[in-house]
Amino acid sequence: MSGALLEVRDLAGGYEPVQIFQNVSLTMSSDTSIGLFGPNGHGKTTFLRTLSGIIDPWRGDIVFQGQQLNRPGERGSRRFRNFNYDAVTRRRMNPKLVARAGLIHVPQGNLLFPEMTVEETLSVAPAASAGRGRPKDMLEQVHTLFPRVYERRHHKIRFLSGGERQMVAIGVGLMAAPKLLILDEPTLGLSPKLRHELSAAIRTIKATGVPLIVVDQDVEFLQTLIDTLYLFDHGSISRKIERAEMPSHQEIMAMLFGETAR
Amino acid sequence: MNLETLLFVTAGGLVLGALYALMATGLAVVWTTLGIFNFAHGAFIAAGAYIAWQISSADASGLGYLAGALGSVVGMFVVGVICYALLVKPFERQPNLVLLSVITTLAGATILESGIDIVWGARSKQLSRIAEGDVSLFGVTISANEAALLVFVIVILIVLGVFLRRAPAGRAMRAVAQNRESAQLMGLDVPKLYAIAFGLSASLAALAGIFLGSIRFMSPTMGTDPLMKALIVVIFGGVARFTSPIFAAFIVGLIEAFATFYAGLYWAPAVLFAIMIAVLIVKPEGLFGKYERTVQ
Numbered sequence: 001m002s003g004a005l006l007e008v009r010d011l012a013g014g015y016e017p018v019q020i021f022q023n024v025s026l027t028m029s030s031d032t033s034i035g036l037f038g039p040n041g042h043g044k045t046t047f048l049r050t051l052s053g054i055i056d057p058w059r060g061d062i063v064f065q066g067q068q069l070n071r072p073g074e075r076g077s078r079r080f081r082n083f084n085y086d087a088v089t090r091r092r093m094n095p096k097l098v099a100r101a102g103l104i105h106v107p108q109g110n111l112l113f114p115e116m117t118v119e120e121t122l123s124v125a126p127a128a129s130a131g132r133g134r135p136k137d138m139l140e141q142v143h144t145l146f147p148r149v150y151e152r153r154h155h156k157i158r159f160l161s162g163g164e165r166q167m168v169a170i171g172v173g174l175m176a177a178p179k180l181l182i183l184d185e186p187t188l189g190l191s192p193k194l195r196h197e198l199s200a201a202i203r204t205i206k207a208t209g210v211p212l213i214v215v216d217q218d219v220e221f222l223q224t225l226i227d228t229l230y231l232f233d234h235g236s237i238s239r240k241i242e243r244a245e246m247p248s249h250q251e252i253m254a255m256l257f258g259e260t261a262r
Numbered sequence: 263m264n265l266e267t268l269l270f271v272t273a274g275g276l277v278l279g280a281l282y283a284l285m286a287t288g289l290a291v292v293w294t295t296l297g298i299f300n301f302a303h304g305a306f307i308a309a310g311a312y313i314a315w316q317i318s319s320a321d322a323s324g325l326g327y328l329a330g331a332l333g334s335v336v337g338m339f340v341v342g343v344i345c346y347a348l349l350v351k352p353f354e355r356q357p358n359l360v361l362l363s364v365i366t367t368l369a370g371a372t373i374l375e376s377g378i379d380i381v382w383g384a385r386s387k388q389l390s391r392i393a394e395g396d397v398s399l400f401g402v403t404i405s406a407n408e409a410a411l412l413v414f415v416i417v418i419l420i421v422l423g424v425f426l427r428r429a430p431a432g433r434a435m436r437a438v439a440q441n442r443e444s445a446q447l448m449g450l451d452v453p454k455l456y457a458i459a460f461g462l463s464a465s466l467a468a469l470a471g472i473f474l475g476s477i478r479f480m481s482p483t484m485g486t487d488p489l490m491k492a493l494i495v496v497i498f499g500g501v502a503r504f505t506s507p508i509f510a511a512f513i514v515g516l517i518e519a520f521a522t523f524y525a526g527l528y529w530a531p532a533v534l535f536a537i538m539i540a541v542l543i544v545k546p547e548g549l550f551g552k553y554e555r556t557v558q
Contacts, residue, residue, distance in 0.1 A: 052447055087352035099449030107447060113440040115502075116433070124430070124437050128449025172448060 004063070005030040005211060006103070006180055011060035013050040016081060019058065020046040021235035028228070030179075033212040035222040038232035039256060044215050045108055047232070048184055052105035053093035062093075064103050065179065069093060099128035102179030108215075109188060110169035114158035118149060118168055121157060125175035133177035141208075142171035145201050163194035167201070174205065181205065182213045187221070199224075219249045231255065269402040271523045272516065277408045279515025280415035281473060285492035286499070286507040287419060288466030294501050295439040295459035296354075298363040302345060303467055303492070304485030305374035310338045310468025311475035311484065312382050315389055327390055334468045342464025343457045345370050350460070351453065378482040389475035411473050418469060422462075423504050435459055491518075491534075498538050500548020510549055 004027045014020035021043035028034050036044050050057050053069065062069045071092045075081070080088050099105075113121055122142065126135040143150040146167040152160060157168065166186060173181055186202060187195045199221055206212055206225060216222050222229060223246050231239040233256055241247065247255070285307065292300045300306075311334075316322045318330025325333075349366040353359050392414070393406035426432040438445040438455045446452055467485075474484060491514065499510025514534065521533035541549055 054443060054446060084352060084356070086355050095446040096449055096451050099447060105447045107444070110444060111441055112444055113437050115440055116436060120433055121437070124433050124450070125448055127430075127434065130449070172444075176449060 003029055005065060006213075007061075007063040008051070009061045009063070011047070011050065011062065012058045013055060014043075014046060014058065015055065016085070019235070021050075022059075023236045024060070026230060026237065026240075028211065028213075030211055032227040033206060033214065033225060035226040035229045036213065036215045036232045037217070037219060037222060037229055037252065042233045043235040044232050045184055048105060048182055048213070048215070049107075050093075051098075052103060052182065053095035053098040056092040064098075064101055067101060069098055069101065069103070099176065100130040102128075102130075102132065102177070103182070104128060104173045104176045104178035104180070105182040106169050106173040106184065106186065108184035110165065112157045112165060112169060112172070115156060117154055117156055118160070119153040121168060122149075122153075122171060122175055125172040126177075128176035132179075135175065138175045138177060142174050145174070145204060146171055163190050163198070166190065166198060170198075170201070170205075178210055180211050180213065184215045185217070186214070187216060187218065195221075219246075219252055266401060267523075269400060271519050273402050273404050273408075275516035275519030276512065277404070277412055277477075277515070278518055279512035280412045281470060281488065282491050282495050282515050283419060283508045283511035284415050284466055284470040284473070285488055286495035286511045287422065287504075288463040288470065289492050289496050290501045290504075290507045291459055291466070292463045293496065295435055296350065296363075296456055297439075298350060298360060298367070299493075300460075300463065301364060301367040301489070302349070302371040302374060303463070304483075304489030305371040305378075306338060306342065306345075306464045306467035307471040307474060307485035307488060308378055308480070308482055309341060309374055309471070310334045310464075311389065311471030311480050312378050312387075312482075313337045313468070314472045315387050315475065315480065316382070318390065319387070327392070330389075331469075331472050334472060335465045338464040338468035339461040342461040342467075345464070346457050346460035351456070354453075354456070375482045382482075384482065386479040386481055387475075388479055389472060391476050407476055411477070414469075415473070418466075419508060422466075426504055431455075431458065494534060494538055498541060498549055500550050502548070502550060506548065506550035513549070 007027045009025055011024040012019065012022040024047055026034070038044055046055070049055050051062060056075065057070055058075055061072070071090065075092060076089045083089075122139060126138065129135070129138070148164055149167050149171050152164060157165060160168065170183065170186065173183075183202065187198050190198065202212070202214070203225060212225065214222060214225060223243075227243050229241045229246055230237045231241070231252070239255065285303065288306075289300060289303050292298065314330040314334035317325050317333040318327050349370045350363055353362045353366070356362055391405075391407040392410040395406045396403050397406045397409040399409075426436060434445070434450050435455050435458065437448070438450060438452055442452060470488070471485070474488065478484070495511045495514050496507050498514060499506040501507060517537060518530050518534055521530040525533055
């Protein structure tokens with residue numbers, strides 16, 4: 001077994017019949033964090049949804065801590081895919097097993113459970129922790145990290161602001177005692193103040209030793225957090241940049257769009 | 263109309279309401295969790311009553327009332343899970359799930375009712391009563407059976423409500439109902455929770471069947487009429503909260519009792535539907551509804 005925490009080999013996927021991404025390979029070890037950066041609509045979120053098993057991969061393998069998460073082999077032939085997928089084709093991944101293995105995905109713009117209170121939501125979350133860590137400790141960690149979540153624990157999710165909701169979403173991820181935490185655009189659509197607050201919290205999470213995969217549009221924020229940056233455009237990883245040579249926002253724009261942004 | 267009649271009709275309405283509450287809650291559990299309407303619920307009611315009869319009746323196995331009720335509830339849970347696996351699970355992620363499940367659950371209802379007809383025959387049967395004799399309260403006399411029924415239903419609904427609010431499995435079920443994808447990402451076993459919801463709903467149907475079988479005669483299609491009333495209840499009250507179909511059930515029961523008293527038995531459904539239409543014109547999401555579960 002290699003020391004890699006997560007190994008993705010030649011992954012491809014999408015929403016039948018449209019392929020969204022292909023040839024994605026990446027390896028990360030348990031003491032590093034990586035970032036994904038790229039324009040909107042180029043498949044980052046779809047890639048992450050495939051990683052956590054919400055949709056089936058079309059090709060390729062996902063190995064997490066030496067355990068293969070997908071059913072090996074090619075996906076079924078087109079003839080069978082055209083029938084009722086749930087009845088005729090076997091799912092290639094099980095999101096429950098992915099989450100219980102410790103690969104926790106905090107999705108983009110997570111709406112959570114509108115009619116449940118914050119406390120109830122957090123009490124459901126340890127389902128994925130599969131015995132790692134005590135729920136009580138986790139809850140305490142979430143409450144110290146986000147005092148606001150504690151203040152609003154008796155309120156329903158639908159009455160929370162976007163920032164508070166995002167805090168709860170990250171808190172839900174933490175309650176699962178993650179071995180790898182995927183944060184998809186954690187600061188999307190938030191005010192600069194909240195952005196700052198959340199960034200600090202995410203850095204604290206990283207400091208406790210949880211490896212992260214972060215998608216964000218803010219390179220400066222990513223730089224403070226990650227060791228390797230992957231540029232993701234047109235449905236595959238176009239470049240891998242180590243921390244030392246991480247470029248500024250301007251340079252990345254130039255790389256992606258082929259000309260220097262003014 | 264004197265006070266005594268008023269109280270008498272009210273008591274009748276409450277008993278009806280309790281039955282409808284039990285059925286409507288069973289429907290609402292599936293509706294809020296899976297987002298489909300289970301038309302086999304009426305057949306579940308009949309099947310539950312017949313299983314209870316088979317186990318408890320002196321003409322069949324004769325194992326006593328309690329064994330019959332228990333066997334029926336457990337048996338219907340299994341039947342519910344099987345029905346879920348066959349009728350709903352294969353279409354779970356289809357965009358037109360709602361329409362497909364109408365047809366598949368209707369098919370399931372027909373198959374179940376015909377199955378009951380083949381196994382037990384069309385001859386009417388009756389379950390034994392929970393309690394014999396009469397109970398007098400505030401000057402109204404109702405049969406002890408109906409009084410016990412009222413109490414049991416309220417206890418069952420309270421237990422169910424506490425389960426959904428407090429128990430981890432109940433909370434997980436509510437979570438799945440509200441956001442399937444987030445629930446999946448949180449490592450909840452979505453197919454299992456769906457199966458539990460369906461089984462639970464079938465168990466509630468079994469209880470409704472047992473109670474119904476003790477106050478009316480049983481026939482393979484005994485669930486059809488109460489299912490229609492439960493449908494009215496669910497639409498009338500909305501399913502925003504666990505309690506809203508319950509309140510609506512009692513309102514519908516009372517309306518029906520009074521309509522039967524004033525307008526006659528045959529006019530009662532017409533009055534009920536007229537009131538329902540009037541309510542829906544003013545408040546389309548139901549009497550207690552706050553938001554409508556949108557169909558994806």
